[in-house]
Amino acid sequence: MTDGAELSSFAGGPYDVRAVVAAMRPETKDGFLLDEVPWQHFPHGDRVREAVHLLHTNNSPVRTGAGVVGGMCADDIRAAAVLAVPFLIRIAADARRPYRGGALAEASSPARARYFGVASREELLLHRGDTRHHDLSDDHDDYGVEVTGYPAGWSVAAARAAITADTALLHPLLDDPDPEIRIRAAYALATTADLDLTTRAAFRTRLAAEPDPIVRAALLLATAEATRAHPHPPTTAWIRERWRDRTQAPEVRLAAAIGWLCLTDHPAPDDLRATIDHLATDERAHAMEALPWMAIAGGSRETGLRRCVRKMLHPEQPDPADCDDPWCPHH
Known part of the structure; x- marks a missing residue:
């Protein structure tokens, strides 16, 4: 986003992560065709791409792989992390993957505007956005902006849409032999439309x-x-x-x-x-x-x-x- 620019001028374009996620081809996600994803359009996108690559090739412990996504979300930098969500879900769904638990733990991180220590009745389970009827031209955003200046609501809506698109991969994980996987699958699925x-x-x-x-x-x-x-x-x-x-x-x-x-x-x-x-x-x-x-x-x-x-x-x-x-x- 450039200083002084109207937010609506970016809606639906190459810097709108909602539009980017919606345009991802199934072949891109299933084949881990990372070069087809415009990571460079979003802050720290190169870090997220590398983390996904390392997890996909089984060369990374969670703290330098999926942990990158969770760490960025904790720092209120979600836009690029959203692009990892479809790939993290596919890693989690593959029982052969050694880091699937860590990948699933981070898959839904961008889908929540996380504020540590929030535990009130009004805030704990609150979803402000509605991805069912989300208008890409709408610049109203109850989440405010991320530390980079990117509209946080766009990131949250895009992450929820990505999870919703992959519920068929997440539902079987509710029956996984590992209880941690079952817990994390429920946590991710709770954000679906x-x-x-x-x-x-x-x-x-x-x-x-x-x-x-x-x-x-x-x-x-x-x-x-x-x-x-x-x-x-x-x-x-x-x-x-x-x-x-x-x-x-x-x-x-x-x-x-x-x-x-x-x-x-x-x-x-x-x-x-x-x-x-x-x-x-x-x-x-x-x-x-x-x-x-x-x-x-x-x-x-x-x-x-x-x-x-x-x-x-x-x-x-x-x-x-x-x-x-x-x-x-x-x-």
């Missing part, structure tokens, strides 16, 4: 068969996030019944309670408060850090679950004092 409810139905189907309580909690949070973006009152009511159901694992009930709070503006009922107070032990809070929603919500002095409980049920309580020590333990 769920037009015909197939993704939400896939979460319910997997939940019925899933033996791991942490993965079940992930499926509940993914369902809640998808429902926040695409409201569906019957699903909201279904989630409420999950935290009330004493036969559910504690982690599932906690995830359902948090998800339900994000789907309604009703005051938290007494039975929900009692459920959370009883179930939200320190041990479970640390176990639930395996969920990317909780890992991002937390802070240096708090686990994600503890921060969600405080922000959602006790908003009058102040944030704990920050800790500059990177090894500072969660409490």
Whole structure:
């Protein structure tokens, strides 16, 4: 983007990452034809291209491969990272790939405007953009701009569109033998434009068969996030019944309670408060850090679950004092 230029003049053109992603040929994505992608049009595109190349050729550990994408998103530089999303999904979908878990962990990073430590009812599962009817000529952007000056909403919308285009590759990962892959697949699929409810139905189907309580909690949070973006009152009511159901694992009930709070503006009922107070032990809070929603919500002095409980049920309580020590333990 050039200084002083009208944003609308770039919409739909070669510097609009939404248009670039939409124009990617299936052969380009499936064949890893990286030279067909205009990485150079977006900040740090050369770094992202190299990371994808290294992951595809199995020559890179995650911290210098897929980790590049996550690191750039954490630094609020998403546009070029979006271009990696289709390739990261294909690496994750290939069981022969040694770094597929790391690739899948980063695939949905550009699809969320990530703000670490955000854990309020208003923000935790919020999708501001709607990729179903996204007009490329529209320069209205609730996300603001990235540190490079690029419109953040364009990056987020393009990433969600890329994930939506590849749901057929992501859905089978909900049944992967590795629980981390199942969790990360749910996390990615939660950002799709769920037009015909197939993704939400896939979460319910997997939940019925899933033996791991942490993965079940992930499926509940993914369902809640998808429902926040695409409201569906019957699903909201279904989630409420999950935290009330004493036969559910504690982690599932906690995830359902948090998800339900994000789907309604009703005051938290007494039975929900009692459920959370009883179930939200320190041990479970640390176990639930395996969920990317909780890992991002937390802070240096708090686990994600503890921060969600405080922000959602006790908003009058102040944030704990920050800790500059990177090894500072969660409490």
